Amino acid sequence: MNVHDKYKPLTFWERTYLPRVWDGLVLTMRHFFCNLWHFLLASLGIPRAWKGAVTYQYPEVRRPLWPRLRTLHRLTKRDDGTPRCVACMMCETVCPAKCIYIVAGERPEKQIEKYPVQFDIDLGKCVFCGYCVEACPEDAIRMDTGILEFSAYGRNGMLLTKEMLLSFEPKKGHYVARPDLETAPTAAPKLAEA
Numbered sequence: 001m002n003v004h005d006k007y008k009p010l011t012f013w014e015r016t017y018l019p020r021v022w023d024g025l026v027l028t029m030r031h032f033f034c035n036l037w038h039f040l041l042a043s044l045g046i047p048r049a050w051k052g053a054v055t056y057q058y059p060e061v062r063r064p065l066w067p068r069l070r071t072l073h074r075l076t077k078r079d080d081g082t083p084r085c086v087a088c089m090m091c092e093t094v095c096p097a098k099c100i101y102i103v104a105g106e107r108p109e110k111q112i113e114k115y116p117v118q119f120d121i122d123l124g125k126c127v128f129c130g131y132c133v134e135a136c137p138e139d140a141i142r143m144d145t146g147i148l149e150f151s152a153y154g155r156n157g158m159l160l161t162k163e164m165l166l167s168f169e170p171k172k173g174h175y176v177a178r179p180d181l182e183t184a185p186t187a188a189p190k191l192a193e194a
């Protein structure tokens with residue numbers, strides 16, 4: 001049985017797509033005239049129950065970002081400036097797009113065995129799922145730079161190197177203030193003993 005057999009055949013008007021095109025035009029025009037009406041009332045100083053649609057004058061005015069929004073990656077650093085990353089390969093393994101490339105090197109210290117000699121992220125493949133951040137046991141990779149605009153003339157230009165990832169800083173100012181998220185989490189309630 002063909003997968004399309006379970007759908008009833010399209011009518012003549014459905015095959016022309018004209019009714020749906022008309023519906024789309026009506027919806028667009030309704031938004032347009034509603035907003036025009038609201039802005040006319042606002043410019044005359046007449047109070048109204050609703051606000052018109054807000055248009056940001058991008059790129060001069062940036063829309064505030066939601067705190068949980070995933071933006072460009074960065075690698076976090078220790079106090080001595082070295083990367084927190086211990087080259088455990090968890091992020092590389094979990095990445096569904098296979099766009100993280102790590103080459104591990106040995107460190108002389110016993111407490112920290114490895115460090116990333118090379119740590120590249122191919123943004124041309126990245127789907128911004130955030131799994132790398134979730135998987136990292138060292139909090140060494142974050143997606144809180146607030147950077148959303150990046151482009152390149154070629155595929156090679158979409159490669160983020162370790163040095164670039166370490167140079168990025170968190171951009172809290174770009175995000176919507178959420179004091180409730182900034183405060184320390186309350187202790188989880190204890191489970192009743194069985």
Ligand code: SF4
Pocket residue numbers: 091094095096097098099100121125126127128129130131132133
């Ligand atoms: S955000 Fe997702 S796709 Fe991008 S590097 Fe991390 S795990 Fe891979």
Ligand code: SF4
Pocket residue numbers: 084085086087088089090091092102132135136137138139140141
């Ligand atoms: S960023 Fe985190 S998960 Fe990825 S290799 Fe480094 S320590 Fe491991």
